Amino acid sequence: MSNLDIVPRDAHDPGYTSLAYKADGSEFVSVGSDSTIRIFKTSPEERYGDPIEINYISGNLETVVANKDHFAASGEKGQVILGDAKTNKILKPLFRSTVPVRCLAFNVSGTKLAVATDENAIRMVLLTDISRTVNIRGHTKGVKCIIFDPRGTLLLSLGCEGDLRVWDISPETSEPKCIKHYPGAVKPTHEDDTMNGILAWSLDGSYFAAPGKDCDVIIYERTTWKQKGVLSGAHVEPVTCLTWSKVGDCIATSSADCQIIIWDVSTLKVITKYTVSMEPSCLEWSPTKNELSLADKYGQVLTVDNAGTVNPNIRGPPKKNDDDGAGYTEHNAEKEMVQKKLEPLRKRPEAPRAPRVDFTPHPIVHPGETPFHKTSGNKDNVPEVGDRRYLAFDMFGVIYTIFHGAYSIVNVEFHDLTDHKNFHFRDFDHHHIAALGRKGAAFGSKSRKDEKEDDDDEEDNDEEKRVPSTVHYRPLDKGANRLEWTVPLPDGEEIETVAINDFSVIATTTAGFVRIFSLSGTQTHLFHLKQVVSSVASADMLMLMHSPNQSANNIHHIEYRLMNTDTFETIQVGSLPLNSKKKLTWAGFSENLQPAVCDSAGVVFILHQPRRLGQALWVPVFDGPATAVRRERTERYWPIGLLKEELMCLILRGKNMFPYFPRPQVNSAELMMPTTQLDTETGRLEEKFLRTKIIATHEKEEIILDGGDENAIKKMDLEMDKTLLQLIQLACKAEKHDRVLDLSSALSSARSIDAAIKIASHFNLSRLAEHITRIKESKFMDDSMFDGFSMQAHHGTQSFSTKRSSRDVDDDMHSSSSQAFHKRTRPM
Known part of the structure; x- marks a missing residue:
């Protein structure tokens, strides 16, 4: 593998960037997040010159296509514009969608434009009369990618649900119809995961390529609609861009692993590999020569001359029929040649594999959760009967579950029994996550096979009946208006984290949704946030931690969002203080409602000035390894809460990574910031003053708000x-x-x-x-x-x-968690 040592051109602001060659290959058109269309020369002598710029519409532009006469572009605002490829002038608005447009495609004659949006319908617009629009329906979710075949009679489409469809759009058909359906051909994606260049036709239209489910590419034959080859074994992440060469039997692919792979279709082998500094968002072959251009998420564009080591024969365009220009004549000799090449008859030494890059995402973090005690090292993680694990462990109490096969026993125990009594219940849903608050306990369960279904019902054997993932709430004080409830999630959606405060139960799911429920079970808010790794709540506050960018080699970028679940206002956004190869291990709120996190190195941070938008900073207030050294002990500190002067924790010794059973004693460790000269009296006093000042600043602001x-x-x-x-x-x-x-x-x-x-x-x-x-x-x-x-x-x-919204003052002053630890505290 070689690094792609080519000087990039800064085309657009950082973000999703796309490009398309004009028909003669002399220029390509690019669009990006700066709402600007730019046109670059492609010849080596001119490609670094200033591009032509066209400013037309606001909002991120995500897709662009071009042919010999026109180019078209669109994006998140949904407006499709048509431009003249010769004069580089905007001609007219062509189509308007109420949702983002993800992909565009011209037919071969250039008379029609297909439009794919976040809706589940494809629109086909006649350029000469934009009022004549045909709707193509069949996908159940937004359409991700569309492409016409070179003969002008078929349209390929891929939906967010993962279905691949082939549509007959020939002039002989009265209306487009689906002639081949590949359900679940690709892993489902979200509408925001823009990947509009993941389908490709061969030059003569005899084959097409689409991503598979295992970081591979599947080649399908047109006549039989069956798989004829697989390109696999090179990428370590799913393919997000692919393009079939216009001048030879080469396919170029890229993915989040920052590799560009050039494949020889005749042998299904890798020709060469390149690495780039940022994940490509678009790949395009020149229509006239062996030249590959790419755009990346930095907003840059690059061009590779003589891409790969293959030296294909340059072919002219196929001859047209004596019809309206909508199709091409199929040459039997050429078809036989392509079919022959697809059979891997000759062997070529495989190119060396790329160094493996670990893209393991940051794990989901449920504060206070542990694996099952006996089977934590079990490969299948199947619990034994009688095995137990903690679901939640905080300043207020403990939730743990005991596995009994068909059901589990969930136990809820409190540190202080003055206001609440311990209780337990039989759990047939096998809740796997939980959160405990002053008003109640929230639980989440995974979907599972419905064991109650009649095994003798042969009609239903083909479709397994499943119980959906659920959110469950149990109030601590049951009364006429305080009843427990359970809400099932939609099919295919799994709960990932759960949190609870004095107003709400908050669940995040695999669909990328944050669902907020009132304590009575009414869903009060719903919004999208990708890759949530943890959620914690207290009083009326919620902190969501999510991973917006790809993790690589154990380096994680985690962002947080602090909001009020009573007013739904966003209070603060920013990044967690995770240094290289550190992970989030705990998150919560201090006794005075200050957000806090702990990393895998054992360092605890608090968020200073969380209510001052843009001014918040993470301040280290506890260093676990340094504390152990000062105590002259070999131990680790497992946080459960944060007081004004102390970290409340469980002390782990030896090889123990999690607390044991029976429930261990709660300990405390004195807070101390890692300031300088802590071995002197002056240094220790300076640390105490600085820490007290930071915490007092927050407390004063909270007191004034109350x-x-x-x-x-x-x-x-x-x-x-x-x-x-x-x-x-x-x-x-x-x-x-x-x-x-x-x-x-x-x-x-x-x-x-x-x-x-x-x-x-x-x-x-x-x-x-x-x-x-x-x-x-x-x-x-x-x-x-x-x-x-x-x-x-x-x-x-x-x-x-x-x-902050109005809160029960009496509850603030008499928190049960405070009484349990003889502290006058805020609710945790």
């Missing part, structure tokens, strides 16, 4: 001032006068500054004491403010991204 509590804010400021005064004393002792002044300026009250003056005087630093006095005079001009902190100073300047 109506204001002057005494609570005074207490926080007093704690910080105590630490600052200790630092001032050490600085005076070391005669670091500038440091003393900096620390004195950070004091929050006149009384604390008076204490700093006394400290300076004690060390006979009278001049320094005078400077501190001036700080007091400039900071507190009004004597009435000397006694303490003024609430107006806080209320006058605060500006938050969103306000």
